[in-house]
Amino acid sequence: MADTFPGPTSGSPLSLGSDGTLDVPVDPIIPFIEGDGIGRDIWKASQRVFDAAVEKAYGGARRVHWWEVLAGQKAFDQCGSWLPEQTVDAFRSHRVGIKGPLTTPIGGGIRSLNVALRQQLDLYTCLRPVRWFTGVPSPVREPGLVDMVIFRENTEDIYAGIEFEQGSADADRFAALMKEHFPDRFAKVRFPDTAGYGIKPVSQEGTERLVRAAIRYALDQGRKSVTLVHKGNIMKFTEGAFRNWGYALAEKEFGEQTYTWDQWERTKAEKGEEAANAEQAAALQAGRILVKDAIADIALQQVLTRPKEFEVIATLNLNGDYLSDALAAQVGGIGIAPGGNVNYSTGHAIFEATHGTAPKYADLDMVNPSSVILSGEMMFRHLGWGEVSDRILRGVEGAIEARTVTYDFARQMEGATKIKCSEFGDAIIQHMEDK
Numbered sequence: 001m002a003d004t005f006p007g008p009t010s011g012s013p014l015s016l017g018s019d020g021t022l023d024v025p026v027d028p029i030i031p032f033i034e035g036d037g038i039g040r041d042i043w044k045a046s047q048r049v050f051d052a053a054v055e056k057a058y059g060g061a062r063r064v065h066w067w068e069v070l071a072g073q074k075a076f077d078q079c080g081s082w083l084p085e086q087t088v089d090a091f092r093s094h095r096v097g098i099k100g101p102l103t104t105p106i107g108g109g110i111r112s113l114n115v116a117l118r119q120q121l122d123l124y125t126c127l128r129p130v131r132w133f134t135g136v137p138s139p140v141r142e143p144g145l146v147d148m149v150i151f152r153e154n155t156e157d158i159y160a161g162i163e164f165e166q167g168s169a170d171a172d173r174f175a176a177l178m179k180e181h182f183p184d185r186f187a188k189v190r191f192p193d194t195a196g197y198g199i200k201p202v203s204q205e206g207t208e209r210l211v212r213a214a215i216r217y218a219l220d221q222g223r224k225s226v227t228l229v230h231k232g233n234i235m236k237f238t239e240g241a242f243r244n245w246g247y248a249l250a251e252k253e254f255g256e257q258t259y260t261w262d263q264w265e266r267t268k269a270e271k272g273e274e275a276a277n278a279e280q281a282a283a284l285q286a287g288r289i290l291v292k293d294a295i296a297d298i299a300l301q302q303v304l305t306r307p308k309e310f311e312v313i314a315t316l317n318l319n320g321d322y323l324s325d326a327l328a329a330q331v332g333g334i335g336i337a338p339g340g341n342v343n344y345s346t347g348h349a350i351f352e353a354t355h356g357t358a359p360k361y362a363d364l365d366m367v368n369p370s371s372v373i374l375s376g377e378m379m380f381r382h383l384g385w386g387e388v389s390d391r392i393l394r395g396v397e398g399a400i401e402a403r404t405v406t407y408d409f410a411r412q413m414e415g416a417t418k419i420k421c422s423e424f425g426d427a428i429i430q431h432m433e434d435k
């Protein structure tokens with residue numbers, strides 16, 4: 001069994017310019033992981049859509065050179081490894097790539113291939129835009145009001161994986177250490193003899209780089225607010241600190257472009273509520289972005305009841321996990337929700353489907369390819385090829401508006417024509433230049 005796979009045969013790699021921005025050649029090599037299960041069908045449809053959009057946008061002056069890199073079942077079968085080092089190196093050296101869903105190896109050494117990739121490349125932001133396409137079946141009355149972008153912290157929080165299994169020697173040692181050094185906190189453990197433990201690291205650096213990315217995004221995209229979602233009322237030194245560091249960063253680095261609820265509180269304490277309201281209104285009138293916060297449980301209600309009040313959301317790992325899937329459900333579910341994992345300092349990014357491998361539908365040419373296609377839309381925008389992204393969006397909008405859709409939408413849309421995964425790709429290409 002070969003433990004490597006072929007390298008790229010044409011094209012040029014991306015690099016990072018001296019000003020810290022991505023240098024994208026006209027013939028970029030983009031590594032991709034096709035994905036397991038439904039990934040195979042989805043990738044075929046997606047690549048055709050991407051190539052057609054690039055061709056329509058640039059008429060042959062630019063072209064992507066796709067390079068297949070292996071992970072998941074295909075990598076295991078061909079190279080004997082679920083995540084070959086060569087794949088991680090490919091994303092590291094070529095900076096930007098895209099992937100389909102991967103089988104999670106059961107009982108293997110790697111908990112999740114996705115988490116491993118994010119950690120090894122320090123992709124600290126999980127970016128999840130959530131918007132509605134006209135006609136997509138939704139369980140809410142006004143899904144069109146949902147237009148949010150979630151910046152979920154990707155490297156810290158309970159996801160760091162620092163856990164001690166109940167009954168293990170490590171858990172006993174950890175409990176003994178806590179008992180000896182932090183007796184007051186150990187006394188709070190309700191059932192110490194049968195407890196497992198998890199540690200939740202949240203740092204100032206980790207918070208600042210995420211909140212910085214969220215505010216920059218809001219400024220670049222002309223968004224009006226950034227909401228810090230946290231559970232700081234209960235977890236003061238982790239989630240509460242996230243809120244405080246987030247506000248401090250906004251005032252320190254974006255003092256001229258933002259107005260924070262922290263400022264509002266200080267003005268209220270000094271001069272009263274009326275003065276604070278007037279100050280905020282003047283700042284927003286002058287075009288500043290409002291940086292506010294919401295407790296996670298209330299935020300989960302308000303994204304449903306008052307979606308217009310949320311534009312960009314910055315939040316910790318676990319909150320972000322719940323929030324992004326709950327929001328995706330409002331606008332059509334995981335078949336259509338795209339995602340990206342980005343390090344804004346190094347330019348490294350992997351865009352990916354947010355659903356799994358749905359093995360029962362594998363190779364039936366049946367499922368919805370939109371999650372990977374819209375992840376590609378995000379990728380091209382990240383590369384600065386916005387003309388390609390615009391065409392992909394128009395194509396998806398047009399295909400859905402024409403009610404030519406895959407089974408998952410067709411079963412909920414009146415008067416829809418059910419088409420195959422590959423045909424949905426064709427429909428997107430057909431509508432790319434709709435007015």
Ligand code: NAP
Pocket residue numbers: 038100101102103104114334335352353354355356357358359367368369370371408
């Ligand atoms: P799943 O693969 O996401 O599928 C669950 C259900 O979601 C499907 O049965 C289908 O619902 C719907 N669905 C998913 N993708 C769809 C698409 N493209 N178009 C239309 N409907 C779609 O979740 P799972 O069955 O729990 O997980 C299967 C495997 O995927 C596991 O090995 C898991 O670890 C892995 N996984 C990987 C990733 C990733 O790589 N990012 C993420 C999650 C899970 P209906 O049957 O109702 O039509």
